[in-house]
Amino acid sequence: MDEHGFLFSAFVFLAAAVVVVPIAKRSGLGSVLGYLIAGVAIGPFGLTLITNPEDILHFAEFGVVMMLFLIGLELEPRMLWRMRKPIAGLGGLQVAVTTGILCTIGLAAGLAWQTSLAVGMALALSSTAIALQTLNEKNLMGTGGGRSAFSVLLFQDIAVIPMLALLPLLAIPALAAAGGGDGHAEGALAGLPGWLRALVVLGSVVAIILAGRFLIRPVMGFIAASRIREIFTAFALFLVIGIALLMQVIGLSPALGTFLAGVVLADSEYRHQLETDIEPFKGLLLGLFFISVGMSIDFDVAAAAPVIVTALVLGLMAVKFVILTGLGRAFGLPLSQIMLFACVLAQGGEFAFVLFQFAVTEGAIPAPTAALLTVVVALSMALTPIVILLHDKVIQPRLGRRQQADDMDPIEDGGHPVIIGGYGRVGQVIARLLNAHGIGTTLLDHDPDQIDMTRRYGSKSFYGDVMRLDLLRAAGVERARMFVVAIDDEEQAVELTQLLKEHFPHLTVMARARNRPHAYALMKAGADIYRRETFLSAVDMGEAALRHLGFGAYRARRAARRFARHDIDTLIDSFDIYEDEKALMSFSRARVDDLEQVMVQDAGQFHDDHEDSGFDGGHPDGKKTD
Amino acid sequence: MTGVLILFAHPNLERSRVNRTMRDAVAGLEQVTVHDLYDAYPDFDIDVAAEQARAEAHHSLVFHHPFYWYSCPAILKEWMDLVLTHGWAYGQDGTALSGKQLMSAVSTGGSVRAYAEGGSTRHTITQFLAPFDQTANLCGMNWQEPFVFHGTHDTNNEAIEQHAVAYRARIEALRDAGAT
Ligand SMILES: Cc1cc2nc3c(=O)[nH]c(=O)nc-3n(C[C@H](O)[C@H](O)[C@H](O)COP(=O)(O)O)c2cc1C
Numbered sequence: 001m002d003e004h005g006f007l008f009s010a011f012v013f014l015a016a017a018v019v020v021v022p023i024a025k026r027s028g029l030g031s032v033l034g035y036l037i038a039g040v041a042i043g044p045f046g047l048t049l050i051t052n053p054e055d056i057l058h059f060a061e062f063g064v065v066m067m068l069f070l071i072g073l074e075l076e077p078r079m080l081w082r083m084r085k086p087i088a089g090l091g092g093l094q095v096a097v098t099t100g101i102l103c104t105i106g107l108a109a110g111l112a113w114q115t116s117l118a119v120g121m122a123l124a125l126s127s128t129a130i131a132l133q134t135l136n137e138k139n140l141m142g143t144g145g146g147r148s149a150f151s152v153l154l155f156q157d158i159a160v161i162p163m164l165a166l167l168p169l170l171a172i173p174a175l176a177a178a179g180g181g182d183g184h185a186e187g188a189l190a191g192l193p194g195w196l197r198a199l200v201v202l203g204s205v206v207a208i209i210l211a212g213r214f215l216i217r218p219v220m221g222f223i224a225a226s227r228i229r230e231i232f233t234a235f236a237l238f239l240v241i242g243i244a245l246l247m248q249v250i251g252l253s254p255a256l257g258t259f260l261a262g263v264v265l266a267d268s269e270y271r272h273q274l275e276t277d278i279e280p281f282k283g284l285l286l287g288l289f290f291i292s293v294g295m296s297i298d299f300d301v302a303a304a305a306p307v308i309v310t311a312l313v314l315g316l317m318a319v320k321f322v323i324l325t326g327l328g329r330a331f332g333l334p335l336s337q338i339m340l341f342a343c344v345l346a347q348g349g350e351f352a353f354v355l356f357q358f359a360v361t362e363g364a365i366p367a368p369t370a371a372l373l374t375v376v377v378a379l380s381m382a383l384t385p386i387v388i389l390l391h392d393k394v395i396q397p398r399l400g401r402r403q404q405a406d407d408m409d410p411i412e413d414g415g416h417p418v419i420i421g422g423y424g425r426v427g428q429v430i431a432r433l434l435n436a437h438g439i440g441t442t443l444l445d446h447d448p449d450q451i452d453m454t455r456r457y458g459s460k461s462f463y464g465d466v467m468r469l470d471l472l473r474a475a476g477v478e479r480a481r482m483f484v485v486a487i488d489d490e491e492q493a494v495e496l497t498q499l500l501k502e503h504f505p506h507l508t509v510m511a512r513a514r515n516r517p518h519a520y521a522l523m524k525a526g527a528d529i530y531r532r533e534t535f536l537s538a539v540d541m542g543e544a545a546l547r548h549l550g551f552g553a554y555r556a557r558r559a560a561r562r563f564a565r566h567d568i569d570t571l572i573d574s575f576d577i578y579e580d581e582k583a584l585m586s587f588s589r590a591r592v593d594d595l596e597q598v599m600v601q602d603a604g605q606f607h608d609d610h611e612d613s614g615f616d617g618g619h620p621d622g623k624k625t626d
Numbered sequence: 627m628t629g630v631l632i633l634f635a636h637p638n639l640e641r642s643r644v645n646r647t648m649r650d651a652v653a654g655l656e657q658v659t660v661h662d663l664y665d666a667y668p669d670f671d672i673d674v675a676a677e678q679a680r681a682e683a684h685h686s687l688v689f690h691h692p693f694y695w696y697s698c699p700a701i702l703k704e705w706m707d708l709v710l711t712h713g714w715a716y717g718q719d720g721t722a723l724s725g726k727q728l729m730s731a732v733s734t735g736g737s738v739r740a741y742a743e744g745g746s747t748r749h750t751i752t753q754f755l756a757p758f759d760q761t762a763n764l765c766g767m768n769w770q771e772p773f774v775f776h777g778t779h780d781t782n783n784e785a786i787e788q789h790a791v792a793y794r795a796r797i798e799a800l801r802d803a804g805a806t
Contacts, residue, residue, distance in 0.1 A: 550640075552664065553664060553665040554637050554664035554665065554668040554701075555638065555640065557669055
């Protein structure tokens with residue numbers, strides 16, 4: 001494994017992920033737990049295929065770095081402002097109270113006050129990676145609990161800056177000497193006194209903000225203008241890695257630096273481009289990160305002091321859980337949301353690793369204590385998916401339907417004949433057309449922004465997870481005549497159609513299809529009406545091309561219409577074939593196949609029939625007489 | 627009020643010999659508007675308000691089309707059905723068109739003989755055009771002598787050219803008559 005180290009490791013990682021994660025996801029454990037299990041399986045305490053988890057963890061932390069960059073990109077200053085209350089209030093209290101209580105516990109256990117405070121701060125933080133991944137995967141980001149959790153995570157991410165700045169001030173002289181001996185290889189500020197380092201840290205934060213505003217944007221403009229796609233991707237990576245390196249040099253968290261850069265760039269015109277470029281890297285690296293967390297759980301430390309470790313893990317999670325529940329209650333969350341909120345955040349986070357490391361080099365925490373606590377944090381992270389599972393399978397059902405209705409907007413009479421699920425570009429147009437003719441529509445979306453906007457214009461719109469039966473009922477599905485499935489996600493659209501047909505057979509379901517295979521899937525799911533979203537506009541463009549090439553307007557229109565009709569007919573005809581052969585294919589794979597078939601059908605369909613023979617001038621009256 | 631509005635209806639202009647040549651002959655004439663209905667409304671979605679305004683702005687209207695099934699191509703009928711509304715074109719206050727001229731300019735596949743008294747079509751062109759004549763009457767318009775080209779299948783370019791020149795003169799006459 002020396003010569004081929006990198007490829008071999010990559011192979012093992014990918015194999016583990018490919019085998020374990022889908023199984024975990026299928027069996028309801030969620031992808032995070034899948035990755036963690038895969039990590040344990042290949043790590044030093046499993047098959048020992050990989051023996052240097054620390055190195056990999058180091059590399060994989062980049063996934064977190066990228067995730068924070070993306071989170072930063074999502075957070076326009078405007079949105080941050082709107083969330084200021086939950087962020088500062090809920091988040092601030094969570095960090096302050098948790099730090100305080102954990103610090104007190106530390107003191108009671110006989111730790112130095114500096115160490116207690118450092119440990120308290122580090123453990124107050126939760127795992128952004130796990131919590132957000134879980135919320136996203138379960139489509140819970142839009143719920144009250146989900147948004148509260150996000151606010152808290154955000155405050156924690158911000159709180160890391162002052163914490164890092166504070167750590168040098170917490171140095172215990174004796175430890176600092178020892179720590180300084182080994183850990184300062186990469187910190188360029190080693191020799192500086194604590195207050196000066198705090199200053200440098202703050203100064204570099206300001207520098208990033210200024211650079212983001214005045215330097216990076218023009219450079220991106222220049223690069224984007226070159227129109228070389230991969231160079232923009234390269235620049236996006238360069239930017240993230242560059243900031244991370246810079247942060248490392250001055251001894252700050254790279255994640256934080258990129259997060260800041262993300263926020264600064266959030267309202268720039270390149271935001272979406274950056275997002276799409278970084279996203280795939282993030283996904284893979286984040287998976288790698290979870291794997292390496294799984295691998296780096298030091299079962300030796302745990303085995304040496306099993307009782308202490310168990311007690312610490314459970315204690316930490318219990319303390320955090322209780323504090324979170326109290327805060328949720330104080331902030332008026334409904335019970336079911338409090339549970340989600342508390343379960344998703346009751347663990348230590350990846351920032352704790354960073355803080356521990358830093359605290360050891362600074363001499364605020366003794367190295368053995370840090371090692372023990374690192375294991376505790378890793379285990380608490382690994383337990384989180386299981387806690388979430390418990391939450392889903394045991395806690396939530398117990399709470400019953402009464403509370404479930406709380407976390408979505410109350411829908412009063414909801415007596416509109418048409419309900420539109422997914423209020424994006426497609427849903428909007430449909431709603432406007434219907435409204436223009438006096439037909440009321442009830443709109444559902446899981447994106448609070450979307451809903452906020454429509455509300456400002458007086459629409460009846462609500463947010464919540466459209467896949468939930470209780471929300472659907474509350475929205476008045478039972479009395480509606482038609483449901484328009486206009487959500488973005490292909491798979492979900494199919495599931496929703498199925499759900500609606502199964503529970504509300506009286507309802508006419510109209511679905512927006514992405515492409516032919518998706519249309520098949522929707523048909524099969526029972527959609528009464530479906531339309532392929534880009535089909536007609538593509539036909540329209542074809543018609544415009546015909547016009548441009550000399551066809552008369554009327555002839556071009558008829559050609560386009562006829563083509564569209566033909567295409568729709570073959571779509572329906574080939575449904576049966578599709579059913580047998582392609583059911584198991586992914587939509588995109590099936591699409592290529594399908595296109596081939598469609599083109600064969602098209603050939604010879606139009607060229608001998610491209611004229612209206614009725615208009616061909618061959619009228620009997622002209623030829624027959626005379 | 628400007629001159630002549632030619633409502634032109636030919637669904638298959640690419641194949642047209644007679645009517646396209648005629649159209650080209652009047653295109654660009656001062657105070658003459660050629661309005662191609664199939665071009666403007668390929669899906670028959672006629673903009674009634676715009677059509678009425680356009681008609682009001684001219685003192686003469688011409689229905690220019692090939693003869694299809696002893697009548698006009700569908701879009702011109704659609705135009706009549708939608709644009710000639712009660713209260714605008716006819717009825718108590720429907721005086722928007724009154725006093726204007728209306729002329730049909732048509733081409734037939736059938737020959738002069740076929741459309742002659744006792745010919746194979748059994749009716750003369752005047753008889754066939756009765757609905758247009760009466761429409762003009764109902765709307766208070768002055769029905770003009772139709773401008774007809776017979777035997778389109780059995781003709782040559784020269785005859786068509788001559789017909790087009792004559793058409794141009796006829797339109798100019800219509801325009802100038804209305805101006806005084
Ligand atoms: C659908 C259709 C119906 C027609 N009906 C008649 C008709 O009823 N009587 C007639 O004389 N010619 C009829 N014709 C022949 C057209 O009038 C003739 O082709 C046209 O006037 C030629 O003009 P163009 O060269 O501008 O197309 C018909 C042609 C078509 C395509």
